[in-house]
Amino acid sequence: MYIKQLSVFIENREGRLDDVLEILKTNNINIISLSLADTADYGMLRLIVNTSARALEALKNNGFSASLTDVTVVRMPHKIGQLQELASLLCKADINIEYMYSISIGQDDACIVFKTSGKIEQFADQFKKDGVEFVTQNDIAAMVK
Amino acid sequence: MIWNETKECMSRDEMSCLQSARLVKTVDRVYHNVPYYRNKMQQAGLEPGDIKGIEDINKLPYTTKDDLRETYPFGLFAVPMSEIVRTHASSGTTGKATVVGYTRRDIDIWKECVARAFTQAGITREDRMQIAYGYGLFTGGLGAHYGAENLGAMVVPMSTGNTKKLVTMMEDFDVTAIACTPSYLIHIAEVLKETNQLDKIKLKTAVCGAEPWTDNMRKQIEADLGIHAFDIYGLSEVMGPGVACDCIHHKGLHVYEDHFLPEIIDPTTLQPVGEDVTGELVFTTLTKEGLPLIRYRTKDLTSINYGKCECGRTLARINRFKGRSDDMLIIRGVNVFPSQIEAALLEMNGTTPHYMMIVDRQGSLDSLEIQVEVEERFFSDEIRELENLSKQIGHVIQNAIGLAAKIKLVEPRTLERSEGKAKHVIDKRTLV
Ligand SMILES: [Zn+2]
Numbered sequence: 001m002y003i004k005q006l007s008v009f010i011e012n013r014e015g016r017l018d019d020v021l022e023i024l025k026t027n028n029i030n031i032i033s034l035s036l037a038d039t040a041d042y043g044m045l046r047l048i049v050n051t052s053a054r055a056l057e058a059l060k061n062n063g064f065s066a067s068l069t070d071v072t073v074v075r076m077p078h079k080i081g082q083l084q085e086l087a088s089l090l091c092k093a094d095i096n097i098e099y100m101y102s103i104s105i106g107q108d109d110a111c112i113v114f115k116t117s118g119k120i121e122q123f124a125d126q127f128k129k130d131g132v133e134f135v136t137q138n139d140i141a142a143m144v145k
Numbered sequence: 146m147i148w149n150e151t152k153e154c155m156s157r158d159e160m161s162c163l164q165s166a167r168l169v170k171t172v173d174r175v176y177h178n179v180p181y182y183r184n185k186m187q188q189a190g191l192e193p194g195d196i197k198g199i200e201d202i203n204k205l206p207y208t209t210k211d212d213l214r215e216t217y218p219f220g221l222f223a224v225p226m227s228e229i230v231r232t233h234a235s236s237g238t239t240g241k242a243t244v245v246g247y248t249r250r251d252i253d254i255w256k257e258c259v260a261r262a263f264t265q266a267g268i269t270r271e272d273r274m275q276i277a278y279g280y281g282l283f284t285g286g287l288g289a290h291y292g293a294e295n296l297g298a299m300v301v302p303m304s305t306g307n308t309k310k311l312v313t314m315m316e317d318f319d320v321t322a323i324a325c326t327p328s329y330l331i332h333i334a335e336v337l338k339e340t341n342q343l344d345k346i347k348l349k350t351a352v353c354g355a356e357p358w359t360d361n362m363r364k365q366i367e368a369d370l371g372i373h374a375f376d377i378y379g380l381s382e383v384m385g386p387g388v389a390c391d392c393i394h395h396k397g398l399h400v401y402e403d404h405f406l407p408e409i410i411d412p413t414t415l416q417p418v419g420e421d422v423t424g425e426l427v428f429t430t431l432t433k434e435g436l437p438l439i440r441y442r443t444k445d446l447t448s449i450n451y452g453k454c455e456c457g458r459t460l461a462r463i464n465r466f467k468g469r470s471d472d473m474l475i476i477r478g479v480n481v482f483p484s485q486i487e488a489a490l491l492e493m494n495g496t497t498p499h500y501m502m503i504v505d506r507q508g509s510l511d512s513l514e515i516q517v518e519v520e521e522r523f524f525s526d527e528i529r530e531l532e533n534l535s536k537q538i539g540h541v542i543q544n545a546i547g548l549a550a551k552i553k554l555v556e557p558r559t560l561e562r563s564e565g566k567a568k569h570v571i572d573k574r575t576l577v
Contacts, residue, residue, distance in 0.1 A: 005526070009531075009554075011559070037528050039532070042554055065519045065524050066524075069526045099527075115526075
């Protein structure tokens with residue numbers, strides 16, 4: 001149901017993003033998607049990677065404040081109005097979206113990553129009936145060739 | 146356990162009697178052996194005979210660090226130099242170092258006082274104790290070392306600087322007790338956590354001193370390491386560590402009053418204040434031969450209580466320090482002590498004391514920024530949560546010091562760690 005997202009706290013200092021990416025590279029970790037939310041002093045780097053547990057360990061060993069966060073990933077076709085449909089389903093279920101970003105994987109479809117305030121699993125079956133396609137951790141791993 | 150029950154549990158009358166007899170002798174000795182003191186007393190119109198007991202203490206002039214500097218290096222020593230067996234010196238951040246000297250008997254009394262302190266902390270000859278203060282001119286290392294040896298503990302003289310070796314030996318030697326600064330102990334705890342050694346060590350007791358720390362900091366150290374921690378106090382001018390130490394009840398630090406006569410004075414009027422009133426701590430040494438001090442102003446702010454402690458000791462207790470007048474910062478006209486920031490941060494659930502105060506001046510206005518490390522326990526992937534954390538810290542600090550501060554969250558382990566005295570302030574203001 002949920003995918004493990006890697007969340008990393010980084011100060012707005014020169015080279016910090018580079019440091020994170022360097023650590024991931026050295027540890028042979030593939031980044032599938034990322035988003036950076038920033039404030040004046042610091043940023044929150046959110047990543048979907050092929051092996052999140054190993055990435056977390058590598059970053060922690062290098063002194064970063066990082067954690068794994070449960071996020072939901074759904075696949076949807078590249079068609080107008082798809083995202084709006086998803087948003088409206090969540091809205092009806094009274095689930096708030098804390099943040100979202102996308103994974104672009106192909107010509108025909110895309111994946112949306114989002115974190116919700118409420119539990120989404122109780123609505124999972126209903127959403128599936130409504131045509132929402134949930135992406136699993138295995139699907140994520142398979143995105144890397 | 147009480148190391149010296151006769152002295153540590155005597156009645157107030159007996160103690161006053163002993164202190165009076167020793168004060169009369171000390172005054173007589175400095176008058177005759179130290180020209181500097183004789184001049185000061187003569188200027189105050191005093192002769193040794195005017196001091197008949199501790200009730201006359203207020204007649205005597207104060208001594209300050211300036212007096213020690215003026216008589217650098219040995220001008221206040223009260224014995225022939227051949228009697229001196231040891232010197233220590235404090236690093237002079239401003240001006241000259243202050244030099245202290247000890248006779249063989251002074252060293253004996255020092256190790257007696259430290260043994261009392263360590264016994265008060267529950268340490269016995271069965272313990273294996275790492276001394277992780279700096280050894281050298283600083284009194285911490287050798288002072289604690291002699292005391293622990295006197296007690297009969299197995300001493301591991303680590304000194305500071307090699308934490309990796311310290312934690313390895315802590316595990317390999319089954320070390321049960323440690324003496325170091327509180328900030329260094331926090332650093333040691335972090336290293337133990339990182340190396341997954343926390344459940345492998347046998348540490349039971351820590352006796353920490355040489356820098357101010359809060360009761361909350363003690364509780365955090367105790368919880369993190371699963372030990373009992375005690376606060377030991379001393380200053381090199383008066384002797385070194387072991388002038389006072391707290392007991393398991395943590396209701397103030399017992400002063401070894403048979404050797405050091407404490408007073409609390411109002412730092413502005415210089416008049417004595419009553420029991421439980423905060424003021425500056427002043428000591429007169431009662432048995433010191435090498436460097437006796439008359440009414441030495443410590444600059445430490447505290448209060449005193451003469452009630453009998455639950456531990457059975459009758460020794461007066463001084464409260465945890467409210468700060469040092471030396472460390473005091475004046476920001477936008479408000480007196481601020483770093484210890485207030487520390488206490489405020491610790492009162493917030495789960496916040497560790499790793500912070501840095503950065504004081505600057507923009508135009509004519511002072512600014513205060515407090516950098517706080519974002520540790521795992523309050524990590525969130527949501528910016529909103531982190532912003533709430535900043536706000537909460539800002540609020541707690543404003544309540545504590547009455548000033549608004551900019552809170553900046555920084556990555557863990559980015560603020561300077563010290564193995565000696567903790568550095569928590571960067572003052573960028575240039576005084577005009
Ligand atoms: Zn007690």
